[in-house]
Amino acid sequence: MISLTSLATAAAEGAVEAHEASGGLLQNVSFWVTLAFIIVIAIFARAGMHKMIGSGLDKRAQNIADEINEARRMREEAQELLARYQRRQHEAESEAAAIIEQAKKDATRMTLEAREKIEAQMERRAKAAEDKIARAEAQALSEVRGQTADLAIAAARTIIKERMDTGAQSAFIDRAIADVRNKLN
Numbered sequence: 001m002i003s004l005t006s007l008a009t010a011a012a013e014g015a016v017e018a019h020e021a022s023g024g025l026l027q028n029v030s031f032w033v034t035l036a037f038i039i040v041i042a043i044f045a046r047a048g049m050h051k052m053i054g055s056g057l058d059k060r061a062q063n064i065a066d067e068i069n070e071a072r073r074m075r076e077e078a079q080e081l082l083a084r085y086q087r088r089q090h091e092a093e094s095e096a097a098a099i100i101e102q103a104k105k106d107a108t109r110m111t112l113e114a115r116e117k118i119e120a121q122m123e124r125r126a127k128a129a130e131d132k133i134a135r136a137e138a139q140a141l142s143e144v145r146g147q148t149a150d151l152a153i154a155a156a157r158t159i160i161k162e163r164m165d166t167g168a169q170s171a172f173i174d175r176a177i178a179d180v181r182n183k184l185n
Helices: 004-021 029-047 049-163 166-184
Strands: none
Touching: 029 049, 049 166
8 A cells, every 4th residue: 555654755746846836835736736635645544444445345355255156156056956957857868768669569569469359350250251151051952952852752742643543652652752851851
């Protein structure tokens, strides 16, 4: 800091120079400004203004240092929070990938199961249709045989009636009908 004696010395030298340059010391404006300045500085020094200014500056420096420390602490917390969220994001991404993979496996399995069920159902329906066709064929064959037998019997009756007499005819017809029925059934 600049001491008061050095200020007073500078002011006195300025006053002497001003006195020599102008007519009188009391007539010089620079002298009075310098003197007023020295008096104000002396009052400030006596009142302890330099200490108050110094303590104010120290307090401000401490506030700035505290704010810097708080900013560092907040930055570290933010970095920790960012790292935590990044870990969570990676976990969520890996979990989503696992879910997608499981869904693909499930879809493949379900597709295979559905295909197997459809094939089994088609086989059952084909077998049922074949069985139905076989039953229809057997029934048709049975009906054809029955009609054929009935026609054969009717034809045999007609032929026998024309060729035989009434008594022999009845016995022969009855025997023939029984033989035909036994053979067809």
